[in-house]
Amino acid sequence: MDMYFFEFKMPGRTLCWDGGSGRIGKPMQRLGGSRVLVVTDKGVRGAGLIDGVIEGIEQAGPRIVGVFDEVPSDPGIATIESCTRLAQELEADALVSIGGGSSIDTAKATLILLCEGGDLRDYEWNEYFASCPVLPHIAIPTTAGTGSEATHVAMITDEGRNRKLMYQGGDLIPSMAVLDPRMTISLPPAMTAATGMDALTHAIEALHSTWHQPITDGLAQQAIGLVDLYLERCFNDGADVFARMNMLLAANMGGVAASNSFIGIVHATAHPLGGLFHIPHGVAVGMMLPYCMEMNLAYEGIPAIYRKVAGAMGLARESDDDEAASRKAVERVRGLVQSLGLPADLKAAGVPADSIQAYIDEVMEDRAMMVTPGNPGRQEVEELISRAYQGRSQPRPPKASHSL
Ligand SMILES: [Fe+2]
Numbered sequence: 231m232d233m234y235f236f237e238f239k240m241p242g243r244t245l246c247w248d249g250g251s252g253r254i255g256k257p258m259q260r261l262g263g264s265r266v267l268v269v270t271d272k273g274v275r276g277a278g279l280i281d282g283v284i285e286g287i288e289q290a291g292p293r294i295v296g297v298f299d300e301v302p303s304d305p306g307i308a309t310i311e312s313c314t315r316l317a318q319e320l321e322a323d324a325l326v327s328i329g330g331g332s333s334i335d336t337a338k339a340t341l342i343l344l345c346e347g348g349d350l351r352d353y354e355w356n357e358y359f360a361s362c363p364v365l366p367h368i369a370i371p372t373t374a375g376t377g378s379e380a381t382h383v384a385m386i387t388d389e390g391r392n393r394k395l396m397y398q399g400g401d402l403i404p405s406m407a408v409l410d411p412r413m414t415i416s417l418p419p420a421m422t423a424a425t426g427m428d429a430l431t432h433a434i435e436a437l438h439s440t441w442h443q444p445i446t447d448g449l450a451q452q453a454i455g456l457v458d459l460y461l462e463r464c465f466n467d468g469a470d471v472f473a474r475m476n477m478l479l480a481a482n483m484g485g486v487a488a489s490n491s492f493i494g495i496v497h498a499t500a501h502p503l504g505g506l507f508h509i510p511h512g513v514a515v516g517m518m519l520p521y522c523m524e525m526n527l528a529y530e531g532i533p534a535i536y537r538k539v540a541g542a543m544g545l546a547r548e549s550d551d552d553e554a555a556s557r558k559a560v561e562r563v564r565g566l567v568q569s570l571g572l573p574a575d576l577k578a579a580g581v582p583a584d585s586i587q588a589y590i591d592e593v594m595e596d597r598a599m600m601v602t603p604g605n606p607g608r609q610e611v612e613e614l615i616s617r618a619y620q621g622r623s624q625p626r627p628p629k630a631s632h633s634l
Pocket residue numbers: 376428431432497511515
């Protein structure tokens with residue numbers, strides 16, 4: 231094997247417990263938090279999801295000094311600045327984020343500003359190393375999608391330039407992640423579907439990334455198997471606590487896998503769909519996933535990797551060659567998009583035909599293109615987008631005939 235390098239990061243502590251979100255007072259105390267700020271959004275607060283968390287913390291001793299519930303769906307720098315100001319005014323010494331990726335990422339970025347001050351843009355992209363001790367942060371997801379509770383990455387919007395800023399560094403990993411299915415049972419079916427497809431995409435992108443590594447390969451395959459078994463169950467019956475727990479685990483493992491191995495063409499083609507056409511992230515990645523997988527099949531080594539996807543889904547037979555097993559995985563992903571009621575192509579998602587070239591420009595600029603398989607050029611991406619627009623699947627390449 232060639233010499234290679236990889237690093238693997240995840241939280242020091244993950245608590246997976248039905249009802250566990252109401253019992254984090256003692257862990258918070260042990261982490262040194264005594265004046266806790268809750269970071270969340272109005273929807274989560276309105277649904278009553280933060281009440282039990284607050285009660286559990288205060289029973290054990292630490293005080294809740296405030297609730298920042300101003301997190302929007304794509305938090306920008308202004309949101310981080312106001313959350314930071316509130317934390318400073320209240321002299322908070324710990325954060326608890328309760329919500330989807332937006333709230334958890336807001337807490338992570340707030341930790342940067344609390345430590346460094348100044349302009350958040352200065353800390354983007356390059357590995358962030360905190361110059362002071364970072365406050366304790368417990369993250370409690372209310373969606374099973376991003377896995378942000380378990381990652382060293384935060385995505386924040388630069389409102390001025392309408393682009394996503396990426397923050398990364400071990401100091402941003404939450405001190406503890408709490409997976410409690412009670413926090414996700416009220417998530418509506420459409421959001422359950424979209425966020426679940428994000429979890430699946432993270433796992434598949436972690437496997438096909440040119441930076442994939444043995445630890446993330448294992449986590450990704452387990453995550454794929456869980457999505458295959460439990461996402462439709464959550465979609466059809468939101469109160470299925472067992473299925474909800476398994477989707478939280480899938481999102482967690484998918485997030486750990488993707489944050490350590492990075493993401494590729496599926497996210498590169500999905501990011502501008504959010505920026506230009508306001509298509510929700512999970513809808514965008516779920517829609518693009520089967521088209522991108524078909525394109526990737528042409529690249530060396532990918533059929534063997536997608537055989538693992540099919541294997542995790544229980545679809546690979548011993549008699550299947552890698553290509554045949556991979557096709558089954560692509561068809562299963564396509565079937566999921568359909569059974570979850572998500573748009574199957576760019577046209578159905580409302581992307582205007584006259585914006586396609588501008589859209590492709592942004593795809594080519596996206597940083598997620600960096601480690602995507604095959605290093606595709608503009609022409610290949612144009613073909614991909616044209617198929618994804620018209621809903622055309624890629625025909626199977628003609629097989630070399632066997633001479634007997
Ligand atoms: Fe994603």
